[in-house]
Amino acid sequence: MMHMVLTIGFLLVCIGFWGLMTRRDIFRMIISFSLLDTGVHVVMVAIGYIPGGTAPIFDEGLAVEGAIGNVVDPIPSALVLTAIVIGLAVTALMLGFAIRLHASRGSLAADELKELKW
Numbered sequence: 001m002m003h004m005v006l007t008i009g010f011l012l013v014c015i016g017f018w019g020l021m022t023r024r025d026i027f028r029m030i031i032s033f034s035l036l037d038t039g040v041h042v043v044m045v046a047i048g049y050i051p052g053g054t055a056p057i058f059d060e061g062l063a064v065e066g067a068i069g070n071v072v073d074p075i076p077s078a079l080v081l082t083a084i085v086i087g088l089a090v091t092a093l094m095l096g097f098a099i100r101l102h103a104s105r106g107s108l109a110a111d112e113l114k115e116l117k118w
Contacts, residue, residue: 005046012039026101026108030094037087041080048076 016036023029053072102108 002046002049009039009042009046024110026098026110034091041083044076044080048073
């Protein structure tokens, strides 16, 4: 199960990276960035998952001695929640820039925006 989730995550990363490198439309580049971002999130959560693991709450059902191999690591999940919020804000900012570019230039083709390059 975990290998399948890791494979899906890496596949999303590869599709997103491929889209960023090959697409010249800014809207498609934003979608590719979101796919890449989602793939990284899936990989991070899959790395912290332990098959058959329990929540990291110590009580009478889970002793400290048995927690090493049986507890799911909460750090990747917490980092992914933060990264999702940041990714949403970055995507909204990119879409805002794309809307302004389309309003001022009439196109979202990156090849037509060469005067904005350094």
